[in-house]
Amino acid sequence: MANRLASATSPYLLQHKDNPVDWWEWSDEAFAEAERRDVPVFLSVGYAACHWCHVMAHESFEDETTAAYLNEHFVSVKVDREERPDVDAVFMAATQALAGQGGWPMTVFLTPDRRPFYAGTYFPPRARQGMPAFADVLAAIASAWRDRRDEVLSSVAHISGELERRHAPKLPGEVTRAGLDVARANLQREFDEVRGGFGGAPKFPPSMVLEGLLRLGDDESMAMVDVTCEAMARGGIYDQLAGGFARYSVDAGWVVPHFEKMLYDNALLLGVYTHWWRRTQNPIGERVVAETVEWLVAELRTPQGGFAASLDADSLDEQGHSAEGAYYAWDPVGLTAVLGEDDGRWAAEVFGVTDQGTFEHGRSTLRLLGDPDPVRLASARERLRTTREQRPRPGRDDKVVAAWNGWLIASLVEAAGVFGRPDWLALAREAAELIWRVHWVDGRLRRTSRDGEVGSAAGVLEDYAAMTMAAVRLGCAEADATWLTRAEALAEVILAEFGDGDGFFDTASGAESLYLRPQDPTDNATPSGLSATVHALALLAETTGRSDLAERAERAAATAGGLVDRAPRFAGWLLAYAASRLVSPPVQVAIVGDASDTGTQELARTAYRCAPAGSVIMVGVPDEPGLELLADRPLLDGRPTAYVCRGFVCRLPVTDSQELADQLHSPKE
Known part of the structure; x- marks a missing residue:
């Protein structure tokens, strides 16, 4: 018999609907x-593509004895961190403070008034490798709550006070050209000159840092980007058969990924590699x-035109067991079976598939x-690829997240x-139309939807910022006011509800x-809400000429x-924002003409390839209503005809793409 999660919209919560645990969604009713x-x-907080979330679910939440103990001594609440990033952020801070580390x-x-007093990550069913058994943890917590309540409540007060003191150091300050030089030097010190990326294992794709270095654009910065x-x-972090990047590499050389996408x-x-190709014309970027676009359409696009959240790391192996990377890994015998003896040996050399294997059980990425x-x-x-598609496929979390779709649209x-x-x-337009049609409810943005039905979670700052950027980019590209x-x-x-x-x-x-x-100003796997908002307001200011938005971004x-x-x-x-202001300021490019004209x-293609990063490029007919940038711009x-402008003051119009490129490479009067 299904539990309360059967009515959830989150695919992650729905994975737990048949657990014997009497789960609640995060709600006032649960705490009451x-x-x-x-x-x-x-x-319990996790997400659908999380390998160890699946492991703990199988070991503990599907176990009748464990579930019975939870149901008797606790109210159990399950949260999808992608649906409720606010809950995740607050209690991740508590977990890191209490356990010394975080993760999923x-x-x-928690106490019934939502204050944390003990935290951790994965707990095994039996004690091992210094980790206590989950059943022992539950028994200790239940005993402390029953017999030593005063100690628990005293701990709660101490923890809450400590977290408030630690909360969100902002490190204010204006960024100068000298500050950019210091940032570059600090990045160079942590840069892996041989394997690329920063620091050691595990290595995450440094998307935001690469964007900042691309906007700096000097030889030292570009060398880090190129490598x-x-x-x-x-x-191996990149799917060499179908495209698309995995979440991170467990090693320092990008060989073995944690396979969720x-x-x-x-x-x-997608934005980074587009901008890298723009700067270098390296064919790998193209x-x-x-x-990646082909993979996104094939694997993550939903019937409604949006894009799903993720693909799982796990799938069924040849024995029918769920295993991480089973869909993606190969051995030499498998290559030969598909390609024949000669091509199999050749492919093993080309793709780095060894007899020993680079992954597990003699298999290689x-x-x-x-x-x-x-x-x-x-x-x-x-x-x-054709053969691999016959293997059991990884599961898909098909909820649509506003922020993630916004970044993809842009x-x-x-x-x-x-x-x-x-x-x-056209893909961008259809995704944006879905978000606006489904997620924009009563003048506010909702964070997620599934199958065209909007969820209840309110949009957070990153959702508003990402969709602001997406709407500006789309409106300019299609000259749609x-x-x-x-x-x-x-x-x-954003200005009315999120400001401090x-x-x-x-x-x-x-x-x-x-x-x-x-209120976390730091970029992690995704841009911080703050940094995304800075870019969104600055881009909207460049497009509309609203100086109040530009000043607010600064x-x-x-x-x-x-x-x-x-x-x-x-x-x-x-860093990218500061570089755009101090190194190569953005411009507005108004291109007037029939969109079907070669x-x-x-x-337009020249403008997209040559304009400084962060520039606004608008393509449409002259005097399109509601678009100031196209006003009084005749053919x-x-x-x-193209007009290169800064602050809506334009240089002489040009009709030749080379002349436009020359102006964009030297945009000053």
Whole structure:
């Protein structure tokens, strides 16, 4: 018999609907039940693609004895961290303070008034490797709550006070050119010159840092970008058969990934590789962009036109057991069985598949070691991919997250412009229309939907910022004032509901009150809400000419500007913002002409390829209503014409793409 989670919209919660645990969703009713029964709350936080979440679920939450003990002594609450990032952020801070580390599954014990007093991550069913058995943890917590309540409540007060003192150091400061030099030098000290990336294992794709270095654009910065982008694209973290990046590499050389594939990584890296190709024309960049879009459409696109959250790390192996990486790994025998003796040996060398294996059980991840004959490579990849598609597939978390779709929409619009792919622009438009149609409810943004039905979780700062950026990019690319109006509506909610004076909170003023209001200025796997908002407001200001938005972006950036030189690995998008202001300021490019005209298309492609990062590129007919950038911009001699502007003061119009490129490479008067 299914539990309460059967009515959830989150695929992660639905994975637990048949557990014998009497789960509740995060709700006032759950905590009222804990108060009524005078028992603590057991909070379990995870996400659908999380390997160890599945392990703990199988070992403990599917176990009748464990479930019975939980049901008797606790109110058990299950949270999808992707649906409720505010809950995740607040209790991850508590977990890190209490346990010394964090991760998922996250296990937290709370009082009925939502204050934490004990926390950890994965607990095994039997004690091992210094980890206590989950049953022993439950018994100890239940005993302490029953027999030593005063100690528990005293601990709660101490923990809450300690967390408030630790909360969100902002490191304010204006970023200067000298500060950019310090940031670059600090990144160089942590840079892996041989394998790319920063620091040691595990290695996460440094998407935001790469964006900052691309905008700095000097030789030292580009060297770090070049090595890292190529290493990731050739590594096992990238799916060499179908495209798309895994979440991170467990080793320092990008060889073996943690196999789940997240929409946010691929959305952000799509932008990075587009911008890398724009700067270098490295063919690897173009290949990665095309393959990643193809993979996104094939694997993550939903019937409603949005993009799903993730693919699982696990799938069934040949014995029918759930195993991490089973879908992706190969051994030499498997290659030969598909490709034949000669091509099998050749593919093993090309893809780094060894007899010993680079992964588990003699299997290897596929890497691209060199640049083999492209025809032979394409044939081998297609045959291997066709065979792999017959294997049991990883599960998909098909909820649509507003922020992650927003970042993808913005990246798709730019990639469509750079590579001249109107079909990619259509993908961006359909995803944006879904978000606006389903997630925009009563003048506010909801965070998630599934199967076209909106969830109840309120949008957080990153959702509003990402969708503001997406709406601006789409409105400019299609000369559609409706999207710019929507972008301004999103921005007005940010200013009214999320501000703290100069900076921003991660949750709205009317959001559920937790014991801390989240406000983290640091980039991690995704941009911080603060840094995303800085970019969104700045881009909207560039498009509309609203100086109040530009000034607000500057003030917000200054609340955490000290992170740029002191901790640049966690401030990549603030580094990118500062570089755009101090190194190569953005411009507005107005291109007037019929969108179907080859001359208009060539000017647009040149603008997307040559304009400084963060620039606004608008393509449409002259005097399109509601679009100030196209006002009083006539065609020159009846030909498609480009105007390069800064602050809506434009240089002489040009009709030749080379002349446009020359102006963009030297945009000053």
